[in-house]
Amino acid sequence: MTGEVAVLGTGMHPWGKWGRSFVEYGTVAARTALDDAGIDWRDVGSIVGADTVRGGYPGYVAGATFAKALGWQGARVTSVYAACASGAQAVAAARAQILGGLADVVLVVGADAAPKGFFRPAGGDRPDDPDWLRFRVLGATNPTYFGLYARRRMAVHGDTPEDFARVKVKNAALGALNPYARYRRQVTAEEVAASAVVADPLRLLDICATSDGGAALVLSSVEFARRHGVARPVRIRAVSTVTPRYPSTVLDLPDIATDSAVAVAPVPETFRASIARAAYEEAGIGPDDLSLAEVYDLSTALELQWYEDLGLCGEGEGAKLLRDGVTALGGRTPVNTSGGLASFGEAVPAQAIAQVCELVRQLRGEAGDRQVAGACVGLSANQGLFGHGSAVIVVR
Template identity: 80%
Template sequence: MSGDVAVLGAGMHPWGKWGHPFTAYGVKAAREALADAGLQWRDVGSVVGAATVRGGYPGYVAGATFARALGWQGARVTSVYAACASGAQAIGTARAQILAGLADVVLVVGADSAPKGFFRPAGGERPEDPDWLRFRLLGATNPAYFGLYARRRMALHGDTPEDFAHVKVKNARAGALNPYARYRKEVSAEEVAASAVVADPLRLLDICATSDGGAALVLAGMDFARRHAPTSPLVRLRAVSTVTPSYPNTVLDLPDIATDSAAGVPAGERSFRASIAHSAYEEAGLGPGDMSLAEVYDLSTALELQWYEDLGLAAPGEGAQLLRTRATSLGGRIPVNTSGGLASFGEAVPAQAIAQVCELTRQLRGQAGERQVPQAGAGIAANQGLFGHGSAVVAVR
């Protein structure tokens, strides 16, 4: 049996700082996705909500929260929490329900109303969680972690602050063309360099903001989709990867450091992010060379360069060189973050992996306007969540 499911509808609430409850953003996105699919709310057999612990009890039970806001009609509900990977985990859950024959049509929704400033650990005490420990014992906020990662790339691969700045320039140019983006203004490398230092070498414009926003997808089995839209080219989800790490720790991959399986990733094995992508490619029966575009989790400009390598778009250490050739820009060989990425949106945590698939859907349908990748045939979206949550989705036309 084919593992494909169809994307019949994609909808979003624009990102920003709107000051409303997260439910309002999710309902707006859901209604837009249903309209895009040409379906009514009563046609939905299941709702999978990507949870947000910052939303209190309604956030923990996001599936039921959205179902009630749309109007009780008997649909199944599921709530999924996986931090930044929540949206992809929700997509994976919806896909499994469809393939299991539990529902013909599933609505996937994620939304967030984010606090001002950088994120703090949410959800209570978690002394077994390395990310919680990073915050509490080291005082290493996300920007501090991003800065250390940037320094690591500079030391290992020769990346420069100018390379990081050009990631922002590239993504801001795409975001300026996206009506859902929070920041719709192009920036120059000089403006990035002039912004305040947050975590050396990264500056304010190298790091994504926190945002409010929502995204939704209407997914369906292939038989239902063909009956519902017999003449339309269908976007299909070919793979959803939610793998966990294979090894407990990682170490610097300097050539003169011996690595063993007890201390880190053995030589020749894949890092966590690379394994997320590989699992998706393997399930889809495709590879990096088959992709027309990619949406990646650019929490910082330096992390986007790392994703190029983890997705197999560039060899290890050559992410910055791929950027310098403009291959990842609009009009390039393999455009990355045609939506504008988190650089243009900011983080609305449960929604962002869903929003990535919304962008893939519009690109594969040829509906991305001035951001359109010509003849897009396949794309991959990737990010990761706290505590070893993986997230990658491959979509094809």
């Protein structure tokens, strides 16, 4: 297909709390990806960096920051920010450059050095920042938001804390097998239930941590990959970066005229479902074609919601899908074979790139004890603050 680009290399820096600069994590991941691809840095035509607001000015110009760290060699440079979707937006920018003929080989890098605890808004009082508004107006930190979402699932669909714990048990078992994961230990349902309540009904082991980490990809045109000796490369077939649809627009900026509001017809799906649908339509596949998926499990309850939004089951059937083993390794559609955020913690600009790294390794048959038999199609999905969609479909 004309919209495909090849993945020549993947690279990661292990997740954890290392106390060093995000630049170091990203540089390690980038060099690992270049080695995996068999490409010299001097032969890269473009570098796209996923920004981090926690890295000072260098974090806001991540593409140039990593280009400098690797050694100035004249490559085109791009920096993107889309909150949790930054990595997928970086992949989208790289793919556009390749398909547009601007570069044969593009390096994509994301890394973060996250503070302990939940993410605080950057830059002090920011009434234009939705995080600041949630924290200051609603008093709702991220764990509080996750807890409200879990309560809704319990009320509407009958999910239970035991169902949420099953997600953690599944993901921890897979993370224990992943050398890049921060938490490499299996967890029992009893341990989840015994952990401290953070935002009822969610406990400490139901919520992902914040972490340091880095991830990178080397992308190229399919033709370049074949000239480079890769006859059948893993390919990115679709990238969805859609925004939400709402039946009305609420304008809160005084310098925008009210007649500029755009109203659209209501859609019978969640924003996350629209992200997945756009990716499926571009790739020409459906949920039944997936070999595996990597989703953003900020909380255990949110992973269950992703099952439904990806079309793996009907509305309200996520917990049953989990109980039936469909999303476990060996099931019909394993989800978060990497161990997910439950095992990694969140390093925001790196996470969507790391999801693609896992898919690529699975499709190459390089996932070791986490390997999904016969994997040929994978999807990664998350969403970023301020309406940033994020889904990537990878095929073999």
